[in-house]
Amino acid sequence: MYLYFLNKQNLDLSVAEVLALANSEKYELVNNCLLIDELVDYKRLAYTKRIYKLLFLTDKKNLLKDLKSFNFNKVYKKSFKLSLVNSPGYDVGELADIIWDNLKNPKADMKNPKTILEIIFSQKIFACLRLWENKEKFEERKAHLRPYNHPTSLHPRLARCLVNLSTSNQVVDTFCGSGGILIEAGLISLKAVGYDTDEIMLKRAKKNLDSFKIKNYELHNKDALKVNKKYKSIVTDLPYGKNSRVKDLEKTYFEFLNNSFNFVEKMILVFPDFVNGKKLIKKTGWKIKNNFSYYIHKSLTKEIFVLIK
Ligand SMILES: C[S@@+](CC[C@H](N)C(=O)[O-])C[C@H]1O[C@@H](n2cnc3c(N)ncnc32)[C@H](O)[C@@H]1O
Structure with missing residues (x-):
């Protein structure tokens, strides 16, 4: 034991x-x-x-x-x-x-x-x-210590945990930003695939991945709402701007959930708590396997969902 x-x-x-x-x-x-x-x-x-x-x-x-x-x-x-x-x-x-x-x-x-x-x-x-x-140096990989920072990048320890929850040997992050999740996947020798619609973000993700000497990755200038390849799992932190309206976010998330359902077996998604993730997910074909709350600061908690079919 x-x-x-x-x-x-x-x-x-x-x-x-x-x-x-x-x-x-x-x-x-x-x-x-x-x-x-x-x-x-x-x-x-x-x-x-x-x-x-x-x-x-x-x-x-x-x-x-x-x-x-x-x-x-x-x-x-x-x-x-x-x-x-x-x-x-x-x-x-x-x-x-x-x-x-x-x-x-x-x-x-x-x-x-x-x-x-x-x-x-x-x-x-x-x-x-x-x-x-566990002597892994997650703290030393925090976003502000990488070549390119992204203010909303997840803590590396959380990113690693999400990668582990996916149990897949390929991690696809469809809103990859500066690549925080992809770095954690790459460091444990999983293939890392990132999508982002912002070319500057993709360049930053590349620099960040390269700085950790990660080789097995692909980055695509591609819309997350238009996934059209079969994947075992997606691990992603959904985008939310301070100024975006909850209604617009809900529309984006809903489209993303619905489209991915046709191509992806499992999803590990991080929602901001001001959007009712559970309600949205229930309107799609996805089943919630697990749900966790993760406190970020006074005005933001993230809701993590493990979704299966
Ligand atoms: C919350 S950030 C991701 C942060 C990331 N986890 C990191 O470690 O840097 C969200 C990213 O989603 C991208 N994005 C927004 N809408 C998108 C879409 N429809 N398809 C792909 N990427 C999109 C933005 O350009 C931004 O870089």
């Missing part, structure tokens, strides 16, 4: 992201700890902070007894460090001593341990072996 330690802020998105990459939908969620049987293609994940192998599950009454009896030699390599996550006052040294006594050739190493053991205190207590920590 594996434990995915998730970002708490966007918990429902974090869970959906892992499950999209898993073969089974079977899971248990305890606070922000997601338990599943599988190790997914984890290096691409956006909202998982760390992944562990679950060694045993216990509670306050049995913690010390279980630490004494578990055979840590099974997972121990050369040296170890124990950390406690959200501990309600346990002494890490005392618990580490129990593990030390349990090992055949114990060696502690606080700087570069070969075995990282962690005890996560949640509604339940999980004793774990750390397998992976």
Whole structure:
């Protein structure tokens, strides 16, 4: 059993992201700890902070007894460090001593341990072996740090998560702007296809993609409302100008949804919350698989929809 330690802020998105990459939908969620049987293609994940192998599950009454009896030699390599996550006052040294006594050739190493053991205190207590920590530099790829900025470009972490929700090996962004979503697809070796009707935006997207040394991409000066090729999935952040009237946006979105229905299998769409996305989608043939709210700032929340047929 594996434990995915998730970002708490966007918990429902974090869970959906892992499950999209898993073969089974079977899971248990305890606070922000997601338990599943599988190790997914984890290096691409956006909202998982760390992944562990679950060694045993216990509670306050049995913690010390279980630490004494578990055979840590099974997972121990050369040296170890124990950390406690959200501990309600346990002494890490005392618990580490129990593990030390349990090992055949114990060696502690606080700087570069070969075995990282962690005890996560949640509604339940999980004793774990750390397998992976997410060190992806999403913050360094924020829009204003790229060669060409676009003020409404999504946070790279969110863009990556949307790409993962699509589960396709080709990501098509039909309103690609400066290419934020395409960059995240390209960085995990998926083919990236972008449409935009603004030639300047396409040039910017090209510069941005090139700056990340992404090679497998296509950019087209093409109207998103006129998709006429079969695609497995579209991942896009719908355009909304501050000055556009909600009625005009609704008309554009509706046309886009209806036309794409004939060519695309799955869509991951980001709506501004001032347009009633759910109502619009229901007027089309698309089915809503998932819906998440993502807070941007006081006056804007985005609504994310995963649409299937
Ligand atoms: C919200 S921005 C996309 C931001 C993008 N996610 C990024 O990271 O830069 C919307 C883009 O949609 C483009 N656009 C608007 N209407 C379009 C249409 N009918 N077809 C294709 N692109 C369109 C605009 O030119 C603009 O670049």
